[in-house]
Amino acid sequence: MSSMWKYKYFIDVVENKSFTKAGTINYVSQTAISQNISSLEKSIGGKLLNRGNGEIILTEIGEVVYKRAKEILSLEQQMIREVEHVKNKGLLLVGIDSAINKRMWMMVENVYETYFSDCPIVFTKVDCAMGALMLESRDLDVFVGYPTEVLRRIPAIEKKELCHxxxxxxxxxxxxxxxxxxxxxxxxxxxxxxxxxxxxxxxxxxxxxxxxxxxxxxxxxxxxxxxxxxxxxxxxxxxxxxxxxxxxxxxxxxxxxxxCVLKMYYKADCNKRTAFEFMEKLREELK
Structure with a gap:
């Protein structure tokens, strides 16, 4: 098994103070959790946990491994996100507020079919809070929605008015x-x-x-x-x-x-030409 999973199991045991809960979270048995942590201890060359009186306590070595394991998993997640961004360079990722009805979706589809049928565009229906998070993490290039405080708080976000x-x-x-x-x-x-x-x-x-x-x-x-x-x-x-x-x-x-006004939000440093072309064509569709 990948060391990443061993680190994940170890962190879950520490944070939940339970081998059983760690197993439940990861859809494996308590035995599998114990075996993987024993394997991790062998590879590290020292005991990571002390168990007694119903408590799970980190050893001195365990504290070091716990801290670094969290950093390793965080780096892995960041790497996956960066790889996805590279893979999605040719895609235009558009989010549309889930409060918006089919009439608007039909206009979006008409713009896509008329001008962008040969371009890979992925449309996602999300609420405003999730749209804001996805813009910030660059999992969306454009978000079509209504002005809210959660969108105003995102740094380096630009906006264009779509319609009133x-x-x-x-x-x-x-x-x-x-x-x-x-x-x-x-x-x-x-x-x-x-x-x-x-x-x-x-x-x-x-x-x-x-x-x-x-x-x-x-x-x-x-x-x-x-x-x-x-x-x-x-x-x-x-x-x-x-x-x-x-x-x-x-x-x-x-x-x-x-x-009320609908707006199109995007990161200030967005460099996808298709994003700006899409926003302009959608604007024209709604005139």
């Missing part, structure tokens, strides 16, 4: 909110749900107007926000044109001039 849309209201099919175009006054005394991962749901002007008349409830993500709206007779502010709805409905918002 009207803000609408997402409600459940059994809602008591009146049918048709909705005014802010008609939303009073209803539950207002918002998700930090979905920037459109954070409408400062509307919140100021509704303050004191609508309980504002934070949700962890967009999917939770939709479910809460549908089952609790509430509402959420959404992109009227491109929001991916579940079983609820999107209503027009009356006398509210604030718009």
């Amino acid at each position: 849309q009207s803000v609408g209201i997402y409600v459940g099919k059994q809602t008591t909110i009146p049918y048709g175009e909705i005014s802010l006054d008609e939303l009073k005394n209803h539950l207002y749900y918002r998700a930090n991962q979905y920037g459109v749901s954070l409408q400062e002007e509307a919140e100021e107007y509704l303050k004191g008349s609508c309980p504002i409830i934070e949700t962890g993500n967009v999917e939770t926000m939709k479910l809460k709206v549908e089952f609790n007779d509430g509402f959420a502010f959404v992109d009227r044109d491109y929001f991916y709805r579940n079983d609820g409905e999107i209503r027009n918002l009356k006398n509210y001039e604030k718009e």
